[in-house]
Amino acid sequence: MMTALAIGLVLGVTVWWILIQRLMDKPWTRRGVLDGSQDGLTSSAPKVGLWLFMAMATSLFLIFNSAYLMRMGFGHGGLHPWVPLAEPGILWFNTFVLIAASAAMQTASGAARKGDIGGLRKYYTAGGVLSVVFLAGQLLAWRQLSATGQYGPSDPAYSFFILLTAMHGLHLLGGLWVLGRTATRVWRGLDAQNVVAVGKVRQSVRLCxxxxxxxxxxxxGLFTQLTIT
Structure with missing residues (x-):
C-alpha cells in the first residue's frame, strides 16, 4: 500500500511539474506568428504521426498488461504457479532518472522556443544522457535478478518483467535515435537567424x-503494476 502511494505521489508531482512548465511559458501572451505556423500542413504531419504511433504503442502495452493480469490469476492446468518477483531496488533509481530525463527534455523544449541555442544543447543532451543511464539501469536490474539464481524462463512473473521492460526499452531506443539526429544538427552549428532550420529543430525537440x-x-504505469503485484 505504501509503495502504491509513493508511486502515485511521484506521478502526481511529475504531472504537476510539466503543467507548471507549460504555464510559465505563458503562450497566451505571445504575439505575431505562432511557432510552426509557417510550415502549415507540413508541420502537422509529424505531430499526427507521433500521436498515432503513441496510440498504437498504448494499445500494445494495454494488451501486454491484460495478458499479465490474466496470467497472474491463472496458476493451474499444469502451468507454472505465479510467484511475485522481489523487484530490484535499482528500479526506483531508474524511475527518478527517467523523470529527470523528461524534465530535461521539457527544459530543452522551452529553450528552443526562446531561441536559446546554448540551453537547448545543454538540456537536450542531458535528456539523452539520462535516458541512456536509465537503459543501463534496466539492464543492471535484469542482471541482479538473474544473479539470484531464483528465476528463469519458466517463471511467468520473471518472463513478463523481462518482456515489459524490454518493450519499453525498445521504444526508448527508437526515441534516442530521433533525438540523436536532432542533437547532431544542433551541435554541428545552428544559426539562430535561420528561421527554417530553427523551426525544424524546434519542432523535432517538441515532438521528442x-x-x-x-x-x-x-x-x-508499468512500475506501479510490477511493484504492487
Missing part, C-alpha cells in the same frame, strides 16, 4: 519532449 513524457507515463 512529448514522446519522452509519454514514455515516462508508460513506465510509471
Amino acid at each position: 519532449t512529448t514522446y519522452w513524457h509519454f514514455l515516462l507515463l508508460v513506465w510509471l
